[in-house]
Amino acid sequence: MAEVPAEVNNIEETTQHHSPRERLKHGNAEASTNNTEMRPHYSKLDQHQDVETSDASEKLKRMEGAFRTILECVNEDPDREGLVRTPARAAKAMMFFTKGYEDTLASAVSNGVFHEEHNDMVIVKGINMFSLCEHHLVPFYGTVSVAYLPSNKVLGLSKLARIVEVFSRRLQLQERLTREIATGIMESIQPSGVAVVIEASHMCMVMRGVEKPGSKTVTSTMLGVFRDDPRTRHEFLHLITNSLSSGGGGM
Numbered sequence: 402m403a404e405v406p407a408e409v410n411n412i413e414e415t416t417q418h419h420s421p422r423e424r425l426k427h428g429n430a431e432a433s434t435n436n437t438e439m440r441p442h443y444s445k446l447d448q449h450q451d452v453e454t455s456d457a458s459e460k461l462k463r464m465e466g467a468f469r470t471i472l473e474c475v476n477e478d479p480d481r482e483g484l485v486r487t488p489a490r491a492a493k494a495m496m497f498f499t500k501g502y503e504d505t506l507a508s509a510v511s512n513g514v515f516h517e518e519h520n521d522m523v524i525v526k527g528i529n530m531f532s533l534c535e536h537h538l539v540p541f542y543g544t545v546s547v548a549y550l551p552s553n554k555v556l557g558l559s560k561l562a563r564i565v566e567v568f569s570r571r572l573q574l575q576e577r578l579t580r581e582i583a584t585g586i587m588e589s590i591q592p593s594g595v596a597v598v599i600e601a602s603h604m605c606m607v608m609r610g611v612e613k614p615g616s617k618t619v620t621s622t623m624l625g626v627f628r629d630d631p632r633t634r635h636e637f638l639h640l641i642t643n644s645l646s647s648g649g650g651g652m
């Protein structure tokens with residue numbers, strides 16, 4: 402990180418934020434327009450960064466306040482030693498768990514689309530996924546299996562995991578997450594078809610006793626040939642279930 406202009410330091414002191422540097426670079430530009438009155442006089446680039454700085458720190462400060470209120474409401478003492486920094490830590494953690502809002506499909510697949518004659522099914526199984534259920538703000542997590550039938554374009558394999566990341570690091574429903582990953586792949590490389598299957602455990606169900614520990618919710622989205630052609634769909638389902646039950650090697 403380059404030297405911080407003196408003006409930025411002043412603002413940091415007055416707002417007393419503890420935001421990590423890397424968040425500043427990815428600040429939400431849309432929301433930052435409220436802060437125009439705080440801008441001192443310096444170059445446009447510095448101004449932009451400064452507005453993002455104060456915007457991100459303002460959000461963290463408000464979240465810290467909210468987490469402190471939560472601690473009080475569960476009859477905890479937010480000032481006891483173990484909890485003094487908890488609101489700040491929880492705020493930063495929540496920002497991380499929802500960082501997908503600041504990410505885009507385009508940046509996730511940038512430099513990862515290749516023109517290729519390869520038109521056979523591509524499958525990536527077992528992509529780890531961690532998300533937050535939008536009804537309870539409690540984690541659900543599991544694995545994502547993705548397949549597509551290319552149409553002269555392929556995606557770098559790591560990009561599939563990046564697409565999962567963009568959409569899972571938001572408040573989600575498993576059904577919507579499944580669909581967003583599938584349509585994201587469709588948009589990126591226009592394949593003949595896409596299939597996405599997610600197996601996940603929902604802590605909001607497990608911890609409240611609604612669901613047994615170890616049970617999984619399975620959702621799937623089939624687009625293009627995976628929806629229209631039963632043989633393609635069966636081939637995909639066979640390949641992913643075979644390897645799941647036999648502990649791998651099905652491909």
Ligand SMILES: [Zn+2]
Binds near residue numbers: 534536538605606
């Ligand atoms: Zn829930």
